[in-house]
Amino acid sequence: MSKFIDRVVLHVRAGKGGHGCASVHREKFKPLGGPDGGNGGNGGDVILEVDANVHTLLDFHFHPHAKAGSGKPGEGGNRDGKTGGDLLLKVPDGTVVLGKDGEIMADLVGAGNRYVAARGGRGGLGNASLASKARKAPGFALLGEEGEERDLVLELKSVADVGLVGFPSAGKSSLVSVLSAAKPKIADYPFTTLVPNLGVVASGDTTFTIADVPGLIPGASEGRGLGLDFLRHLERCAVLAHVVDCATLEPGRDPVSDVDALEAELAAYKPALAADAGLGDLADRPRVVILNKTDVPDGAELAEMVAAEFTERGWPVFEISAVSRAGLRPLTFALADLVREYREAHPKAAPKRAVIRPIAVDESGFSVIADPEEPGGFIVRGSRPERWVRQTQFDNDEAVGYLADRLARLGVEEELVRLGAEPGAPVTIGDVSFDWEPQISAGIDRVPTGRGTDVRLEQTDRVGAAERKHASRVRRGLVAEDEDES
Structure with missing residues (x-):
């Protein structure tokens, strides 16, 4: 037996970007082949798409986790990694x-x-893409970014022009079955309808949809009965129709008190979506009163007695019988007219144009604040520096030097100096904390490094070159092994 599910919690995770590749071209008779590491592939997105053939969120109820494909890492020979597949x-x-x-x-x-719903992570650049005049053969590549991971709530709100409102067993399902081709469940006990039923009604040149919302009772706006689970299905309706049981045998009930009780619940329910769409509260929607079950003698008599009271409120009143189908034709034309008037007053909005807002040339894209938990420490915030940190291989000194150069170019080090940061001060960017060692000469006696280089590597290279030169002179007998050339 199928189930109607109209609210689920969905855990979505986009694909991770593939890592870039650090590779050097090797071929016989080509000793200086250069870097040829490819870029990593981008991770796949998780996309939600409306499908006219899907009518419930049942699939997500049983499968609440959705994950897109991850990008593949780059390879040597300038081969980029495959992009991860989107999940639709x-x-x-x-x-x-x-x-x-x-x-x-x-x-x-x-x-x-x-x-x-979730965007895939970008793939990391390979060393071929990182090569420049200052760094002809990078010995590192950038890591791929993690994809977005989010918890979302999906709520289904029926898209219907007319919503039928009434107490249980008022005849709403029977009315939908005779006005349209829908075949809802109909029985002689309360709360027969447990899910909204939609039907399509054609009246002249107007075609509209009608929704049979499960029976409401006093306290529905606070969750009693089926309450909030199905009040939300009325949010999009242009017209609300009260279906009143004029032949009820329950003591203490009459058409006027039934309508007043439901009006109080509609006024108490505050739909956020309707307000955002410009529809207003449910209490502001056009009303129609349908006095049902007039095929019963007592029902017909009661309908005649109360019709005038609803008319005085300015609501159109229709006396019908869903069983004998009496009075359905004028009701159908009246509903079509109300729907047509609503559509003319609320035309469909044109598709929104994409607005491109370039970042100002002086926009830094980051901010530096004092760390409240670490005396003398600082926190760097911004999408670019945080993304650069996630892309860095911290076990590769050359990659760390490249990160330091990027941050210096962005102006992070100048800002730290301006705020009074001292060498060795703890600095946090994203999830990474490190002791700041300035590389710029702004107020500090340091020599700026080249793009993608690390001053520690340069110092190591100078010491190694001096040691190799001394060993060569020793082998040629020019100096003694323990002689100091300094």
Whole structure:
């Protein structure tokens, strides 16, 4: 037996970017082949897309974890890694994507509408892409970035023009079955309808959808009965129709008190989505009162008695019988007119144009603040420095030197000097903390390094060259082995 699921928690994880490759071309008779490490492939995205053939979130109920493919690492011979495959998840029309704090991330209405739930990480650059005039043969590559990982809440809110509201067993499902080709479950006991039923109604030149929302009771806006689980399915409706049981045998109930009780629940429910879409609260929607079960003599008599009271409120009143189908034709035309008026007053918005806002030339892209937990320490924040740190192989001194040069070019070191940072001060960027060793000459007696180099490596090279020169002179008998040439 199929289940209707309209709210799920989905854990999405985009693919990780592949690492870049550090490789040097080797071929006979070509001793200076140069770097040929390829770039890593980008990780795949997790994408939600509206599909007209999907009507429930059932698949995500049983499979709440979704992960896209990761990018492959680069290889020698300038071969880039393969891009990770995107993961396309089909969702029903009317799905709302909420963040962990309840904020609306996307409202997916209309077949083909897409939302990137998690973006894949970028692949790292290989040493061939890092080569420059100052660094002709980099001995390192950049690491691939991790893909985004998020917890999302998916809520399905029916996309219907007319919402039928009423107490249990008021005849809402029967009305949908005679107005459209829908075949909802119908029985003679309360709460027969446990899921919203949608039907398509054609009236003249107007075609509209009608939703049978499960029966509401007093306290529904606070979660009683089916309550909040199905009140949200009324948020998109342009017209609300009260279906009133005029032949109920329950003591203490009458059409007027039933409508008043449900109006109080509609007024208490505050849909955030409707407000964002400009629809207003449910209490502001056009109303229609449908007095049902007039095929029963007592029901017909009661309908005549209460019709005038609803008319005085300015609501159109229709006396019908879903069993004998009496009064359905004028009801259908009236609903079509209300829907047409709503569509004319709320035309579909044109697709939003992409707005490109370039970053100002003086935009630093980072900030430096004092570390509240570490005396004399600093915290560097910004998308670029944090991304550069994630891309760095800290077990490779040359890669660390390249990171230091990038940060210096960005202006991080100048900002640290301006804020009074001392050599050895603890600095945190992202998840990495290190003791700051300045490489610039702004106020500090240091010689700037070349792009992608490390002063420690240069010092090591100078010492090694001096030792090799002394050993050669010893072998030629020019100096004694223990003689100091300094």
